């Protein structure tokens with residue numbers, strides 16, 4: 072051993088000492104924090120490779136997600152790698168880390184990306200920094216990186232899986248090597264889950280070979296230490312939407328004027344009083360709720376065309392059903408402690424089982440086949456284990472018996488055990504927490520105008536409530552979580568005794584520690600790019616059937632306000648609105664439009680299509696567009712902005728096709744040239760869509 076070797080050894084020893092010390096310090100901090108019930112236990116570093124090394128991880132899963140789908144699959148993937156191969160997986164949100172040193176990942180550490188797409192093939196909001204990173208890569212700068220990629224998208228959008236495609240191209244351009252094929256989930260086909268499962272099976276085989284992994288029977292590897300506690304203290308969350316509202320922990324910040332200051336986002340909503348609510352439909356079959364949220368107690372701002380995130384909770388009936396099938400005691404208090412600093416708490420801890428089921432977990436949506444397979448180790452007896460195993464392996468049986476029946480988790484477990492066991496108490500609650508997605512806010516296009524209603528946000532929501540097509544017509548309905556909550560609030564606020572009413576579902580409207588009492592709900596504003604032209608004299612064409620009219624009500628109110636305050640005698644351009652509804656019972660804001668027309672005069676025109684008037688032909692907005700093609704063309708020639716809002720599945724597509732026809736015929740060009748013209752309008756922001 073020469074001098075240099077000795078020196079090297081010395082350096083290594085020092086490094087180990089520093090490292091161990093750091094770990095000790097961190098462990099002490101962690102214990103301190105846990106006693107303090109601090110919500111976040113993030114490592115201070117944003118360097119993903121450093122954090123991976125510090126936590127001795129040997130696999131990296133990174134996700135970019137807007138509404139939790141990509142996050143959910145990333146976590147499932149990570150869990151399965153741990154459960155089957157005992158890999159030490161770090162699973163992280165790209166929002167929280169920098170990837171600049173990705174090329175320094177230890178040998179044999181593979182990185183798996185899960186990326187969903189928004190807008191015009193864009194990355195989710197939180198992944199802006201990652202997108203910049205991928206855009207600025209030099210050739211060869213990621214030559215050590217081996218990766219897999221799974222994109223989440225919906226083929227009804229023009230840029231299908233645009234973000235994951237861009238990511239793949241940039242990574243490969245920088246010399247990283249793709250393992251297997253890039254996966255692309257398609258929501259439009261309703262096959263996201265199956266797309267994932269097929270892709271995952273292939274990738275696991277490849278990983279097994281290339282990392283020489285031994286597969287063993289799947290076992291649940293928790294990411295959190297789960298402990299039950301004795302008594303409720305101030306620090307126990309009873310379902311508060313974020314830790315800011317749990318007494319005795321963080322404070323809700325206020326400014327000198329006493330306004331709650333945020334910033335309000337996906338991690339911290341504002342609990343807004345609901346000032347006014349109204350049923351919009353006059354028919355019996357469907358409901359549509361207009362709700363007005365008062366944001367004057369906060370410094371929250373919005374722009375006309377933004378979205379409001381509404382944080383729902385689960386209905387009593389579904390909570391009870393869920394607790395019963397798992398034999399859970401709602402008053403049990405538990406705490407969760409991340410087992411290492413790469414995992415984040417999904418919700419404030421400590422909490423109670425009842426609060427978690429009601430406020431934090433998505434207990435009613437469709438189930439994934441993957442969930443069934445992860446449940447196998449916990450089946451209450453061999454009979455149900457066999458049925459569970461069978462269904463988890465058989466795509467079409469799963470579809471026929473579970474998905475197409477609109478079953479939620481509790482329905483499915485009842486069906487699986489068919490009375491052979493009283494309940495599924497064999498499933499530990501920490502498995503439930505880690506396997507069921509987080510309850511997500513629902514987004515609504517804001518239907519008020521920021522200039523006329525500065526401190527009030529209006530939304531217009533159609534209530535999801537229809538008979539289960541797979542069941543007898545008088546059986547239980549399929550119900551949406553948030554929209555039925557809004558309906559319950561609307562009825563209660565307008566004097567109906569909802570508790571004893573025969574509504575399909577009922578809610579705890581008081582909320583944790585009375586936080587939502589007198590009609591409040593947690594909300595936050597999400598910025599959109601859906602904006603009126605800056606110059607009010609620019610003509611505007613709006614197409615929004617059904618609830619798609621919501622943002623256009625905001626637009627029109629904005630223009631009314633403009634005229635009221637316009638002192639420069641600026642002339643308003645032509646504003647033409649194509650609206651469609653089934654008949655006159657579901658004609659949204661029917662009484663308001665004539666009022667706006669009076670104020671706006673010639674510059675406003677509304678053209679209405681009804682699709683279900685007895686003995687009349689179905690008329691849709693695009694038929695009306697075609698009928699008015701000359702007018703539409705003339706406005707486009709004058710530089711009109713075009714907006715489409717509402718159903719993305721078929722309406723937005725059909726409307727675009729009609730516009731292409733109008734342009735091609737009117738200008739005497741080919742349809743493919745007209746389609747190019749539309750694309751150019753989109754790129755320049757003159758054609759905007761808000762579709763869902």
Ligand SMILES: Cc1cc2nc3c(=O)[nH]c(=O)nc-3n(C[C@H](O)[C@H](O)[C@H](O)COP(=O)(O)OP(=O)(O)OC[C@H]3O[C@@H](n4cnc5c(N)ncnc54)[C@H](O)[C@@H]3O)c2cc1C
Pocket residue numbers: 378383435436437438474476477478479513514515516517531532533534535536549550551552553554555618621762763
């Ligand atoms: C950008 C954006 C803007 C939007 N703007 C508006 C708007 O202005 N107005 C509006 O009304 N909506 C709007 N939406 C839709 C809205 O966000 C919600 O998706 C919608 O209101 C349903 O929410 P929910 O909680 O009531 O239903 P959820 O509980 O989320 O249920 C969704 C659907 O799944 C069905 N379902 C429930 N359980 C199951 C099961 N086990 N198996 C199969 N199916 C099941 C429900 O019946 C329902 O149809 C917008 C969405 C986006 C993304």
Ligand SMILES: NC(=O)c1ccc[n+]([C@@H]2O[C@H](COP(=O)([O-])OP(=O)(O)OC[C@H]3O[C@@H](n4cnc5c(N)ncnc54)[C@H](OP(=O)(O)O)[C@@H]3O)[C@@H](O)[C@H]2O)c1
Pocket residue numbers: 533616617618619651652653654657680681682683691692693717718719720721722723725726763
């Ligand atoms: N998943 C589903 O099955 C489903 C069904 C409805 C709505 N939705 C969702 O709910 C959102 C809002 O729905 P809503 O209740 O406000 O709408 P809605 O009241 O159901 O529809 C509004 C109007 O649009 C018409 N319409 C249907 N298909 C169309 C098309 N391809 N092009 C143009 N017009 C069309 C409807 O006609 P007809 O209904 O008479 O054909 C009706 O007149 C939609 O954006 C959609 O995402 C989903």
Ligand SMILES: Cc1cc2nc3c(=O)[nH]c(=O)nc-3n(C[C@H](O)[C@H](O)[C@H](O)COP(=O)(O)O)c2cc1C
Pocket residue numbers: 135136137138139140141142187188189190191192193195223224225226228229230231232233258263762763
């Ligand atoms: C407002 C909106 C815009 C979307 N835009 C696109 C798109 O441009 N391309 C695409 O492939 N998918 C698009 N999608 C579909 C989502 O990417 C898909 O639903 C995905 O599963 C969501 O994943 P997340 O929950 O992780 O954000 C869009 C969805 C919504 C709600």
Ligand SMILES: *[C@@H]1O[C@H](CO)[C@@H](O)[C@H](O)[C@H]1NC(C)=O
Pocket residue numbers: 398492493494495496
């Ligand atoms: C739930 O099941 C367990 C074991 O199968 C049983 O001991 C318990 O009594 C059951 N609880 C209820 C409420 O049925």
Ligand SMILES: *[C@@H]1O[C@H](CO)[C@@H](O)[C@H](O)[C@H]1NC(C)=O
Pocket residue numbers: 225227258259261718719720721762763
């Ligand atoms: C895919 O997009 C269409 C249009 O928005 C929508 O109707 C459908 O529900 C989406 N798929 C899913 C599963 O969200």
